[in-house]
Amino acid sequence: xxxxxxxxxxxxxxxxxxxxxxxxxNPHRLEILELLAQxxxxxxxxxxxxxxxxxxxxxxLQALRQAALVxxxxxxxxxxxxxxxxxxxxxSRVLRTVAEGRLAEFERLIREHFSDRVDAEAVPxxxxxxxxxxxxVVILDTRPASEYIAxxxxxxxxxxxxDLQRRLQQLTKGKEYVAYCRGPxxxxxxxxxxxxxxxxxxxxxxxxxxxxxxAAGLPVTNGVEPGALK
Amino acid sequence: xxxxxxxxxxxxxxxxxxxxxxxxxNPHRLEILELLAQxxxxxxxxxxxxxxxxxxxxxxLQALRQAALVxxxxxxxxxxxxxxxxxxxxxSRVLRTVAEGRLAEFERLIREHFSDRVDAEAVPxxxxxxxxxxxxVVILDTRPASEYIAxxxxxxxxxxxxDLQRRLQQLTKGKEYVAYCRGPxxxxxxxxxxxxxxxxxxxxxxxxxxxxxxAAGLPVTNGVEPGALK
DNA sequence: CAAGTAGTATATTGATTACTTGACTATGGC
DNA sequence: GCCATAGTCAAGTAATCAATATACTACTTG
Numbered sequence: 313x314x315x316x317x318x319x320x321x322x323x324x325x326x327x328x329x330x331x332x333x334x335x336x337x338n339p340h341r342l343e344i345l346e347l348l349a350q351x352x353x354x355x356x357x358x359x360x361x362x363x364x365x366x367x368x369x370x371x372x373l374q375a376l377r378q379a380a381l382v383x384x385x386x387x388x389x390x391x392x393x394x395x396x397x398x399x400x401x402x403x404s405r406v407l408r409t410v411a412e413g414r415l416a417e418f419e420r421l422i423r424e425h426f427s428d429r430v431d432a433e434a435v436p437x438x439x440x441x442x443x444x445x446x447x448x449v450v451i452l453d454t455r456p457a458s459e460y461i462a463x464x465x466x467x468x469x470x471x472x473x474x475d476l477q478r479r480l481q482q483l484t485k486g487k488e489y490v491a492y493c494r495g496p497x498x499x500x501x502x503x504x505x506x507x508x509x510x511x512x513x514x515x516x517x518x519x520x521x522x523x524x525x526x527a528a529g530l531p532v533t534n535g536v537e538p539g540a541l542k
Numbered sequence: 543x544x545x546x547x548x549x550x551x552x553x554x555x556x557x558x559x560x561x562x563x564x565x566x567x568n569p570h571r572l573e574i575l576e577l578l579a580q581x582x583x584x585x586x587x588x589x590x591x592x593x594x595x596x597x598x599x600x601x602x603l604q605a606l607r608q609a610a611l612v613x614x615x616x617x618x619x620x621x622x623x624x625x626x627x628x629x630x631x632x633x634s635r636v637l638r639t640v641a642e643g644r645l646a647e648f649e650r651l652i653r654e655h656f657s658d659r660v661d662a663e664a665v666p667x668x669x670x671x672x673x674x675x676x677x678x679v680v681i682l683d684t685r686p687a688s689e690y691i692a693x694x695x696x697x698x699x700x701x702x703x704x705d706l707q708r709r710l711q712q713l714t715k716g717k718e719y720v721a722y723c724r725g726p727x728x729x730x731x732x733x734x735x736x737x738x739x740x741x742x743x744x745x746x747x748x749x750x751x752x753x754x755x756x757a758a759g760l761p762v763t764n765g766v767e768p769g770a771l772k
Numbered sequence: 773c774a775a776g777t778a779g780t781a782t783a784t785t786g787a788t789t790a791c792t793t794g795a796c797t798a799t800g801g802c
Numbered sequence: 803g804c805c806a807t808a809g810t811c812a813a814g815t816a817a818t819c820a821a822t823a824t825a826c827t828a829c830t831t832g
Contacts (some may be wrong), residue, residue, distance in 0.1 A: 318729070319593060321655050325727055326569035328648040329641050333566030338820080341558035342563060355779060363549060368821055370780060375819095380644035389778050389829055398639050406636045410629050411559050414610035418558040425551050497555055500549070568790080587807060598809060605789095619799055620809050701782055 334406060335379035341372050346391075348382060349401045349456060349523040350494055351366055352394035393506030401523055422497070434519040435490050439531055440465075441487060450483070452491040452502040455522070464522060465492065467530035473500040488514045495521035545649040555570045565609035566637060570594060571602050578612060578629045579753040580685060580724055581692030582624035631753055662747040665720050670695075671760055680713070682721040685752070694752060695722065696761035705729040706737055709771070725751035 335341060344363055347353060359369035375394055376382040381400050384393045393403060416508050441451050444467060451468035453460045460470040471479060473493075483489065489508055494499035501517040508515035518525075526532050565571060571680065573592055577583060583591075585587035585717045590598035603623055606612040611630050614623045624632060641648050673679050673698060681698035690700035701709060703723075719738055723730035731747040748755075756762050 319650075323569065324574045324575065324651055325670060327650060328645055329572045329637060330569040331645065332566060332637050333563065333568070333572065336563030336817095337560060337567035338563070339553065339560040340820090343552065343556045356777090365822070366779070367781090367823085370778095373822080381640070386779095388660050397645055398634070399643055403636050403640050405561050405627070407632050410611070410633050412564050413629055414626055415558055415561065416610075421551075421554055432624075472760060489773060507752045508830090512782085564789095570790090586807090596809070597793080597811090600808095603818085616798090616809095621809060630785070724817095769785080 331379050332381070332403075335376050336404070337379055340368075340470070341376055342404065344369075344372060344376065344440055345381065345400065345404045346523075347393065348393060348395045349404070349457040352385075352391055352392045354390045354515075356390075358393070377432060389414050398527065401527060405524070405527070411424055412541065426502070433516050435516050437525055437528060437530060440490055444506070448486075448488050450487045450489050452483075452489055452504060453499075453522070454491050454504045456492045459494075459522075461535060463526065463532055463534045464515075464537075465525055466533045468492070469537060473503050476504055480507075480511055483508070483513060485512055488516075490516055492518035492525070493521055495523060551729065552668070553670060561609050561692045562611070562633075563609055565606050566634070568605075570599075571606055572634065572637075573600075574602060574606065575611065575625070575630065575634045576753075578623060578625045579634070582615075584620045584622055586620075588623070595627055607609060619754040628757065631757060635754070635757070656732070663746050665746050666749050667755055667758060667760060670720055670748055670767050678716075678718050680717045680719050682713075682719055682731075682734060683752070684721050684723045684734045690740045690753075691725075691765060693756065693762055694767075695755055696763045697767070698722070699767060701734070708735055710737075710741055713738070718746075719744055720748055722748035723751055727752060 340362060344358055347358060349362060355368060355370050355373060358364075358373075359366045362369065364372070367480050373382065373384070376393075377384065381396055382402075383396045384391050386392075399541075418511075440449075440451070442444060444451065450467055452471045453464045453468040454473045454476070456472060457470055459470075460468075464470070473482050489505075491501040491504040491508070493504075498521055501521075505515045505517050522532075543640045570592060577588060577591060583597055584594060585600050585603060588603075589596045592599065594602070603612060603614070606623075607614065611633075612623050612713055613626045614621050617620075636718075670679075670681070674681065681695055683694045683698040684701060684703045684706070686702050687700055690698075690702075694700070701713075701721075719735075721731040721734040721738070723734075726749060728751055731751075735745045735747050752762075
C-alpha cells in the first residue's frame with residue numbers, strides 16, 4: 313500500500329536528519345566541534361585538551377565523521393581533523409543560540425560563573441570593526457599560538473593568555489586593548505582583560521570569538537602578522 | 543585547583559548544549575518538530591500522524607519540553623503543543639541544510655524517491671513573491687485545513703491534497719497554479735502538481751514550504767481567506 | 773628492521789534510550 | 803455521580819551508547 317511506502321520514506325528521511333542530531337547529542341562531541349571551529353587539530357591534542365582518553369576521543373571523532381560533520385587528513389604520524397564546512401559551525405552556533413534563549417538552567421549557569429564579567433562592557437563585533445583602523449586600538453588574540461596561526465582577526469596580535477604576564481611590558485599604557493578568544497563562553501579573553509586592568513591598562517573583551525567573526529565575513533588573516541610583537 | 547573548576551564549568555556548559563542535541567537525536571522527535579512548525583497540535587493528532595503510540599508520543603514531547611524546544615497549553619481534554627519559538631524552527635532548518643549538503647546517503651535517498659520530481663521547475667520563494675500579485679497565479683495550500691487556518695501564505699487558498707480530486711472543476715484551466723505544503727520534502731505539493739497537470743492545468747510546486755516562507759518574513763495570513771473557494 | 777608514537781578496532785562494562793503495557797489523573801458529557 | 807476520552811506516569815525490556823582496556827595497524831626515526 314502507498315501509505316506504507318510513504319511511512320518508510322519518512323522514517324528513512326528523518327533517520328538521516330537524526331544522524332546529525334545524534335552527533336550533536338554528546339557534550340564532548342560539542343566541545344570537539346567548538347575546538348575544531350578554531351583550527352584543525354590532531355586526535356591527541358583534542359584528547360589532552362578535553363581530558364578524554366585517546367581511544368575515546370578517536371571514537372567520538374568517528375561518530376562526527378559518520379555524520380559528515382568533520383573531515384580528516386593524515387600527515388605522517390598525525391591525523392588532523394577539521395570541520396567539514398562552514399555550515400557545521402553555523403549549526404553549532406544556532407544550537408548554542410537556542411540554548412541561550414530557552415534554557416533557564418543555562419542562563420543560571422552563566423550568571424553564576426561569569427558573575428564578575430561586566431557584559432555591558434564587552435565590545436560587539438560591529439564596534440570593533442569600526443574602531444579597528446584606529447592606531448589606538450590593539451586587538452589581542454588570547455588563544456594558543458597554533459590557533460592564531462591557523463586564522464585570526466586581521467591586525468590582531470597573538471598573546472596567548474599564558475604568555476600575557478611576561479609580555480605585559482610590551483603592551484604600553486597609552487593604548488586601548490580589545491581581547492578575544494574562542495567564543496562567548498571562552499574565558500581566555502576574560503582572564504586577559506582582568507590581568508590587563510590589574511596593571512593599569514584600558515581593556516575590554518570582544519563579545520564573540522574568532523569563529524563568529526569569520527562567519528560574519530569580517531576580515532581575517534592567517535600565519536603571522538607582519539608587524540606582530542614577539 | 544583552578545583547572546578543575548574550569549573543567550567542571552565546561553562539562554556543565556556543554557552538558558546544557560547537549561540537552562538540545564539530545565532532543566534532536568531521535569527521528570520521531572524531528573518529525574514532531576516539523577509538524578509543530580506548521581501549527582500547534584494535540585498529542586493524539588501527532589501520535590496518529592506519525593504512527594506512534596499515545597504514550598510514546600507523550601514521552602517524546604516531554605523530552606522536547608525538557609530541552610525547552612516546545613511549550614504546551616491545556617484546553618479542556620486536549621493538550622496542545624507548539625514550538626517554543628522561531629529559533630527552534632531555525633535550528634531544525636539548519637540541521638536539515640547540513641544533512642542536505644553533507645550526507646551522501648541523504649542525497650541518494652532523495653534522488654531515489656523524487657526521481658520524477660523536476661526540480662528545475664520548482665518555484666523559488668522570491669519568484670512566487672514577485673508574481674503573487676498577478677491575478678493569473680493561484681497559490682494552493684495543499685496541507686490539511688487545520689494547518690491552513692493556523693497560518694498560510696497570504697492569498698493562498700486551501701485545497702488539501704485529499705480534496706483536490708473533487709474540487710478540480712473549481713480550478714479553471716486559464717490560471718497558473720503554484721502548490722506548496724509543509725516543506726521541501728513534503729510530498730503533498732508534488733502530488734497536487736501531478737494531479738493538476740494530468741487534468742491539463744499549468745502547475746508547479748514551491749521549492750519550500752510554509753514555515754520557510756514565514757521564517758523569511760514574507761506575507762502570511764491566518765484564519766480563512768475572504769475570497770476563498772469552499 | 774627494531775623501537776616508539778599516533779591512531780584505530782574490538783570486546784566488555786554499566787548507563788541511557790525507545791518503546792510497550794497497564795495503572796492513574798484530569799476534564800467534560802450525560 | 804458515572805463513564806469516556808486525552809494525556810501522563812511508572813515499571814519493565816531490548817537496544818544503543820560512552821567509556822575502558824587491550825590488541826592491533828601505520829608511520830617515523832635511528
